[in-house]
Amino acid sequence: MFQFVINQASLKGIIDAMKAIVDEDIKLHVDENGFRIEAVDPSNVGMVFLQAKSSAFDAWKASPMELALNIRSLENYTDIKDVPVSVSLDEETHKLKISQGKTKYSMSLIDPEVIKQGPRIPKLDMPCVVVMAGTDLQEAVRSANKVSDHVILEQNEDKFVIFAKGDIDSAKVEFLLSELTGVKQGISRALFSLDYLTDMSKVIAKNGSVTIESGVDYPARLSFCIGNDISVQYLLAPRIEQDE
Amino acid sequence: MFQFVINQASLKGIIDAMKAIVDEDIKLHVDENGFRIEAVDPSNVGMVFLQAKSSAFDAWKASPMELALNIRSLENYTDIKDVPVSVSLDEETHKLKISQGKTKYSMSLIDPEVIKQGPRIPKLDMPCVVVMAGTDLQEAVRSANKVSDHVILEQNEDKFVIFAKGDIDSAKVEFLLSELTGVKQGISRALFSLDYLTDMSKVIAKNGSVTIESGVDYPARLSFCIGNDISVQYLLAPRIEQDE
Amino acid sequence: MFQFVINQASLKGIIDAMKAIVDEDIKLHVDENGFRIEAVDPSNVGMVFLQAKSSAFDAWKASPMELALNIRSLENYTDIKDVPVSVSLDEETHKLKISQGKTKYSMSLIDPEVIKQGPRIPKLDMPCVVVMAGTDLQEAVRSANKVSDHVILEQNEDKFVIFAKGDIDSAKVEFLLSELTGVKQGISRALFSLDYLTDMSKVIAKNGSVTIESGVDYPARLSFCIGNDISVQYLLAPRIEQDE
Numbered sequence: 267m268f269q270f271v272i273n274q275a276s277l278k279g280i281i282d283a284m285k286a287i288v289d290e291d292i293k294l295h296v297d298e299n300g301f302r303i304e305a306v307d308p309s310n311v312g313m314v315f316l317q318a319k320s321s322a323f324d325a326w327k328a329s330p331m332e333l334a335l336n337i338r339s340l341e342n343y344t345d346i347k348d349v350p351v352s353v354s355l356d357e358e359t360h361k362l363k364i365s366q367g368k369t370k371y372s373m374s375l376i377d378p379e380v381i382k383q384g385p386r387i388p389k390l391d392m393p394c395v396v397v398m399a400g401t402d403l404q405e406a407v408r409s410a411n412k413v414s415d416h417v418i419l420e421q422n423e424d425k426f427v428i429f430a431k432g433d434i435d436s437a438k439v440e441f442l443l444s445e446l447t448g449v450k451q452g453i454s455r456a457l458f459s460l461d462y463l464t465d466m467s468k469v470i471a472k473n474g475s476v477t478i479e480s481g482v483d484y485p486a487r488l489s490f491c492i493g494n495d496i497s498v499q500y501l502l503a504p505r506i507e508q509d510e
Numbered sequence: 511m512f513q514f515v516i517n518q519a520s521l522k523g524i525i526d527a528m529k530a531i532v533d534e535d536i537k538l539h540v541d542e543n544g545f546r547i548e549a550v551d552p553s554n555v556g557m558v559f560l561q562a563k564s565s566a567f568d569a570w571k572a573s574p575m576e577l578a579l580n581i582r583s584l585e586n587y588t589d590i591k592d593v594p595v596s597v598s599l600d601e602e603t604h605k606l607k608i609s610q611g612k613t614k615y616s617m618s619l620i621d622p623e624v625i626k627q628g629p630r631i632p633k634l635d636m637p638c639v640v641v642m643a644g645t646d647l648q649e650a651v652r653s654a655n656k657v658s659d660h661v662i663l664e665q666n667e668d669k670f671v672i673f674a675k676g677d678i679d680s681a682k683v684e685f686l687l688s689e690l691t692g693v694k695q696g697i698s699r700a701l702f703s704l705d706y707l708t709d710m711s712k713v714i715a716k717n718g719s720v721t722i723e724s725g726v727d728y729p730a731r732l733s734f735c736i737g738n739d740i741s742v743q744y745l746l747a748p749r750i751e752q753d754e
Numbered sequence: 755m756f757q758f759v760i761n762q763a764s765l766k767g768i769i770d771a772m773k774a775i776v777d778e779d780i781k782l783h784v785d786e787n788g789f790r791i792e793a794v795d796p797s798n799v800g801m802v803f804l805q806a807k808s809s810a811f812d813a814w815k816a817s818p819m820e821l822a823l824n825i826r827s828l829e830n831y832t833d834i835k836d837v838p839v840s841v842s843l844d845e846e847t848h849k850l851k852i853s854q855g856k857t858k859y860s861m862s863l864i865d866p867e868v869i870k871q872g873p874r875i876p877k878l879d880m881p882c883v884v885v886m887a888g889t890d891l892q893e894a895v896r897s898a899n900k901v902s903d904h905v906i907l908e909q910n911e912d913k914f915v916i917f918a919k920g921d922i923d924s925a926k927v928e929f930l931l932s933e934l935t936g937v938k939q940g941i942s943r944a945l946f947s948l949d950y951l952t953d954m955s956k957v958i959a960k961n962g963s964v965t966i967e968s969g970v971d972y973p974a975r976l977s978f979c980i981g982n983d984i985s986v987q988y989l990l991a992p993r994i995e996q997d998e
Contacts, residue, residue, distance in 0.1 A: 339679065342656050346649075368646075369653045372680045402856075405834070409857045412830050435827065436860045583923065586900050590893075612890075613897045616924045 268296060268331065269354035271324040274344060274366070277351050279473065279492035280318065281341045286465035286500070287314040292337050293381040297330040300495075304384030312462040313385050313501040322495035324350060334376040335362065343371040388501070392479035392487060394421040397448030398441060400470035400490065403428075403478070406439035407467040411460055413437045416505060419480050420455040426478070430460070447475075454480035456504035466500050473498075512540060512575065513598035515568040518588060518610070521595050523717065523736035524560065525585045530709040530744070531558040536581050537625040541574040544739075548628030556706040557629050557745040566739035568594060578620040579606065587615040632745070636723035636731060638665040641692030642685060644714035644734065647672075647722070650683035651711045655704055657681045660749060663724050664699040670722070674704070691719075698724035700748035710744050717742075756784060756819065757842035759812040762832060762854070765839050767961065767980035768804065769829045774953035774988070775802040780825050781869040785818040788983075792872030800950040801873050801989040810983035812838060822864040823850065831859040876989070880967035880975060882909040885936030886929060888958035888978065891916075891966070894927035895955040899948055901925045904993060907968050908943040914966070918948070935963075942968035944992035954988050961986075 284292055288305045295302050300319040306312070320326035333355070344351045349366045356363055362373040410417040410430035414437075420427040426441045443449050470476045470490050479487040488500040528536055532549045539546050544563040550556070564570035577599070588595045593610045600607055606617040654661040654674035658681075664671040670685045687693050714720045714734050723731040732744040772780055776793045783790050788807040794800070808814035821843070832839045837854045844851055850861040898905040898918035902925075908915040914929045931937050958964045958978050967975040976988040 343679075343681075368683050368685065369649065370682045370684075371653070371657070372682075374678045405857070409859070413859070434862050435831075437831075438858045438860075439856050440858075441856065587923075587925075612927050612929065613893070614926045614928075615897070615901070616926075618922050 267327055267329045267355070267357075268333065269352075270326045270328070271350055271352045272322070273324065273350055274347060276322060276493055276496065277344055278341075280316065280496060281337060281344075282469050282472070283316055283492065283498045284314060284337055285341075286462075286469050287312050289338060290336060291334055291376050291381055293332055293334045293378050293384065295332055296328045298326075298328055300326065301328070304387070306382070306385045307462070311459060311503045312466070315387050315499040315501075317497050319495040322493060332378040333362075334378040334381045335373065336376065339373055340364075343373060387499075388485075390479075390481075390485065390487065390501075392481055392484070393450075393452035394426075394454040394480045395448060395450035395477060396421065396426045396441070396443065396446045397475055397477050398426075398446055400467070400473055400476045402441070403476055403488075404467040404471035407460065407463050409437040409439060411464060415460050416457055417460050417463060418455060418457050419478070419486055421451075421480055422453060423451065448477060452481075454482055454484065456480060456483050456486065457506070458486060458502055459505055462502055466502070469498075511571055511573045511599075511601075512577065513596075514570045514572070515594055515596045516566070517568065517594055518591060520566060520737055520740065521588055522585075524562065524740060525581060525588075526713050526716070527560055527736065527742045528558060528581055529585075530706075530713050531556050533582060534580060535578055535620050535625055537576055537578045537622050537628065539576055540572045542570075542572055544570065545572070548631070550626070550629045551706070555703060555747045556710070559631050559743040559745075561741050563739040566737060576622040577606075578622040578625045579617070580620065583617055584608075587617060631743075632729075634723075634725075634729065634731065634745075636725055636728070637694075637696035638670075638698040638724045639692060639694035639721060640665065640670045640685070640687065640690045641719055641721050642670070642690055644711065644717055644720045646685070647720055647732075648711040648715035651704065651707050653681040653683060655708060659704050660701055661704050661707060662699060662701050663722070663730055665724055666697060667695065692721060696725075698726055698728065700724060700727050700730065701750070702730060702746055703749055706746055710746070713742075755815055755817045755843075755845075756821065757840075758814045758816070759838055759840045760810070761812065761838055762835060764810060764981055764984065765832055766829075768806065768984060769825060769832075770957050770960070771804055771980065771986045772802060772825055773829075774950070774957050775800050777826060778824060779822055779864050779869055781820055781822045781866050781872065783820055784816045786816055788814065789816070792875070794870070794873045795950070799947060799991045800954070803875050803987040803989075805985050807983040810981060820866040821850075822866040822869045823861065824864065827861055828852075831861060875987075876973075878967075878969075878973065878975065878989075880969055880972070881938075881940035882942040882968045883936060883938035883965060884909065884914045884929070884931065884934045885963050885965050886914070886934055888955065888961055888964050890929070891964055891976075892955040892959035895948065895951050897925040897927055899952060903948050904945055905948050905951060906943060906945050907966070907974055909968055910941060911939065936965060940969075942970055942972065944968060944971050944974065945994070946974060946990055947993055950990055954990070957986075 287307045302317045305314050343364045346366045352365045354363045364371040406428040413432035413435045414430040418429045428439045430437045473490045473492050477489040483504055486502045491497050531551045546561045549558050587608045590610045596609045598607045608615040650672040657676035657679045658674040662673045672683045674681045717734045717736050721733040730746045735741050775795045790805045792803050831852050834854045840853045842851045852859040894916040901920035901923045902918040906917045916927045918925045961978045961980055965977040974990045979985050
């Protein structure tokens with residue numbers, strides 16, 4: 267038994283959040299309380315942990331199971347704006363029935379065994395935390411992209427700093443801790459690939475605020491919510507900082 | 511003598527309707543009552559019959575004649591929105607004078623003899639008829655395109671169904687006859703290329719409702735009006751349905 | 755000493771005006787009263803003279819100097835709409851500090867000696883003048899582009915005419931002098947490349963009206979203002995008119 271109804275914007279939010287890390291096949295861990303997805307990108311640099319409670323759905327009924335599907339097909343079959351999406355598993359054919367208004371799709375599933383095992387959520391003790399608007403992170407990442415393909419995230423006593431140094435020019439965006447919320451004071455500094463951070467920040471910018479946790483040469487954790495009952499965590503591995 | 515004035519949106523409607531079938535040279539059959547165009551696409555799969563009454567024009571004066579022209583040039587020279595288009599034949603130079611506001615073009619005509627003879631409108635006795643919103647047809651065709659490159663149009667006692675079966679997934683949109691207008695009950699089922707239907711449905715969607723006539727392994731006829739006095743018919747040949 | 759604050763739209767106007775002629779490195783002649791730029795395109799066909807008074811800036815402080823920079827980088831680093839741009843020269847590092855809101859860039863300058871010497875503003879006694887809306891010029895140039903890659907600008911006793919003759923079709927836009935302002939009557943006719951005029955007319959269309967000065971086989975001068983205190987002149991060399 268697996269069936270749910272969800273508003274199209276929330277489903278699109280889930281799909282977009284996943285696509286920043288994996289854009290082909292994903293595996294859902296489903297039970298009566300909702301579902302979770304854990305995925306790592308092919309280079310093992312970025313991870314995503316997404317959890318959707320049953321309360322995030324207009325209707326949710328599911329027995330515990332694993333389901334694997336192509337996320338691009340799901341996106342493609344649910345793209346009519348503002349029309350609720352109904353999904354149910356046809357147990358006989360083992361296909362997903364997707365309907366939006368008058369339009370119905372029958373979508374093939376994938377054998378969950380062939381999907382790469384999702385990562386464990388690492389226990390990380392993060393020394394620094396700030397909360398900022400997703401649009402502020404996106405704007406800072408956009409600036410960094412203009413001069414380099416990597417960026418330093420740094421927190422000190424006063425500021426959270428996003429800094430990129432290119433061969434010719436450099437870009438810096440500083441946030442005073444006194445202007446931010448949810449601050450846990452500490453010292454952090456690590457270098458990250460802008461590829462990943464760019465994709466992540468675009469997703470976050472649509473979803474209000476983001477919690478950024480960081481440390482010295484440590485992964486960064488970016489957490490945000492889609493609506494009330496869908497939580498997303500990105501974990502981004504640091505790059506080794508070369509002498510500059 | 512050949513001269514007319516028409517509002518830009520109507521002319522664009524005529525051009526768009528033609529372009530779904532022929533996008534190069536077309537031949538107009540002109541007389542005092544208006545004009546008609548009959549054209550078939552290079553593969554002989556889709557045909558268009560377009561008729562514009564003189565009342566569709568702000569002004570119309572024409573002696574009986576055939577005129578051939580490049581439809582892309584005509585489109586290109588009449589693209590200023592909301593500005594009426596005046597066209598007249600310069601009998602001496604045998605060029606078309608086109609003006610929109612301050613802008614004037616002199617456009618070369620083509621020898622009508624070199625244009626492929628338009629098809630005769632076949633007499634077809636269609637067992638099934640439905641009328642639906644052009645946007646509904648367009649939306650259904652868009653869904654079909656996501657899974658296949660061909661589509662089945664089918665009418666039965668209760669429903670008009672647009673169904674596409676791809677190698678992996680399938681898409682279906684069902685319309686209850688009780689929700690549609692202009693219904694002539696009957697049984698139909700035929701397979702069509704989505705290429706043609708996609709182009710046609712885009713044109714139709716801009717023009718309100720469409721009458722769809724169909725039969726068993728029979729051509730489909732799609733008819734609609736642009737404004738009050740321009741009627742368009744598309745005729746689409748069926749494909750042979752392979753064992754699926 | 756070199757520092758200024760300017761609203762983003764004005765700076766973008768300056769950059770766009772320059773880019774119609776030079777899209778790489780430019781040289782600014784700076785002093786306490788503002789700056790000027792003189793540049794010629796690589797083919798020596800189009801020139802631009804731009805002058806910005808200190809009053810065009812929210813703040814302006816400068817000692818006399820020459821500064822060279824990459825205009826694409828400047829554009830790239832100042833693209834946040836509606837946020838004022840602050841620029842200052844760091845005399846020690848000889849880099850330009852650019853900031854918009856929280857975002858700060860450090861931008862490398864170029865040795866002014868390596869930039870091609872700007873042209874002298876030629877003294878030209880123009881027999882004909884008209885003033886028209888930039889959008890009218892742009893629309894006429896757009897029409898001309900549909901039939902040819904060059905265009906004739908012509909003024910006679912009654913009209914200012916923009917005329918393009920292609921291999922197949924021709925386009926003409928006529929403006930009655932009685933409908934235009936700022937008219938200086940005279941006779942002019944010269945042929946110009948549409949490449950340059952297209953880029954120029956796009957910039958002008960955003961900036962209200964344009965003064966067009968012309969003569970017989972003579973360069974055309976297009977002048978317009980960005981706001982109150984930034985004046986731009988384009989000078990466009992005529993092409994030799996072939997027998998048509």
